[in-house]
Amino acid sequence: MLEGKKILLGVCGSIAAYKSATLVRLLVKAGANVQVVMTSDSTNFITPLTLSTLSKNPVYHEYFKAETGEWNNHVELGLWADIMVIAPASANTMAKMAGGLVDNLLTAVYLSAKCQVYFAPAMDLDMWKHNATRDNISQLQSFGNILIPPGSGELASGLHGEGRMAEPEEIVNFLADDIRKKLPLVNKRVMVTAGPTYEAIDPVRFIGNHSSGKMGFAIADELASLGASVTLVAGPTAQKSKYHNIKRIDITSAAEMLEACLQHFNQSDACVMCAAVADYTPAHVAEQKIKKTEEQFSIELKKTTDILKTLGKQKRNNQVLVGFALETNNEEEHAIEKLKKKNLDLIVLNSLNDSGAGFKSDTNKVTLIDSQLNKTHFGLKNKTEVARDICAKLVELM
Known part of the structure; x- marks a missing residue:
């Protein structure tokens, strides 16, 4: 404390x-x-x-x-x-x-x-x-x-x-x-996901994305400072938590993140799903390193399980579920569609069209949309300040 x-x-x-x-x-x-x-x-x-x-x-x-x-x-x-x-x-x-x-x-x-x-x-x-x-x-x-x-x-x-x-x-x-x-979240348990997932192609290669985990880790730290007992499910990232009492579970793939989330979801009062989870994963993972012999090479991909949608179906009335939408066009329309489709209480929208927002940056620019379609727009801020804004809304919802 x-x-x-x-x-x-x-x-x-x-x-x-x-x-x-x-x-x-x-x-x-x-x-x-x-x-x-x-x-x-x-x-x-x-x-x-x-x-x-x-x-x-x-x-x-x-x-x-x-x-x-x-x-x-x-x-x-x-x-x-x-x-x-x-x-x-x-x-x-x-x-x-x-x-x-x-x-x-x-x-x-x-x-x-x-x-x-x-x-x-x-x-x-x-x-x-x-x-x-x-x-x-x-x-x-x-x-x-x-x-x-x-x-x-x-x-x-x-x-x-x-x-x-x-x-x-x-x-x-x-x-x-x-x-x-x-503290407003004392005795509350919150699960947070952060970072990317890496989907193996062979023992040395993977499909991934540019997520750094900065936003998710900032949210986990802010929740801990508000008194919550935080479980952080983190993909591959170099980020470190400020608070030693945050329970961190390191995973690599979307399947591993799903397993960890399902394990802790029922015990959580709220979940903030900030991770950039892969939508597709290789249908077959080679046991040995694939040699560079062909002029062209194709990988068959299959859909990963939609973790956010899965949790939305299981959500109890007394749980709060928060999702993120990183969009490039028709941003609010797509975010609201995701909010409804996945049974969320709040969605955090950011656009790659906004300078200073998105992956790897130390800043972000977000819009919060709740289940009543109330919208709160914020200007460009560092991710620690963005985390405070998101968590303030979460406290309100809880």
Whole structure:
């Protein structure tokens, strides 16, 4: 859930600041991009160099860079983040946050942040129980900030009780769980197909197409970021998924893709069939390499099974089936015909006549047509943005 997230970690003056090193390490290990902002007092407990090394990013703790006279732009930092976590959050910093007091870079960044803010308090037992602290926490929560509750145990003063900052592992799990439960496709299973199929002529030759798999992989990544459990059936491609929890099934031929799709279709809440599946395959595959002896050579082809049509016939009322139409003429007419004929809920139309669209390109230009024949036209975008548009419509349909 944290993979690819931009996380701003605020570190305050507390003995618990030593745990920030482990926290940064765990966030980076989870795939997050971490920027650290420290208060001046926190540098007495852990050095910026340590956190910079672990985060692989510069660490900010002053308004101005003394060596150059430049300022650290708190607005840019606040707008950069997907999530801001203040851990440890000292009583002093929480009071400033609650009252809107800005006398250091961290509180300035906090007031500029547009993202969800989490805070993990760390202080002694009496400070934690003080009415002023309780009021400040209530105020912060009323602003929409989320408390990561402290644990109970031995404190720096020697006392035992509440006030101990949550352990780094607990903070990472808290963030992941909170993000997961808010995602629109949590607990939904989606199958995606991507890339070409290769139909063997002999052991070394095949019939294929120019599909790179970029669009299908972008859709799979976007669905995973929305909380879906994704099964990706991929033809031969060099593409890699951003998310390690995507279940990838590698196939070569149309027949293998059909088998994989039938295996997973019934367990899926939705299917996005983005692969460029061969329409024809050789009727006979030579066991040995065919030698170049004849002036002319013919291959008998037979139709492959229409995977999309097959799934459309099996589709339940509570399933959503999405197909793609790559057309060269009468584009909308042909796409609508395919939508109806194959019992789809949505078809994604693109045309090879549009510059920048189609195979291998990093961009695409699509029109979405649903079963009610509502059309949504989009301009030329990179395939990551196109994937967001398609998945937004899928969320709506689901």
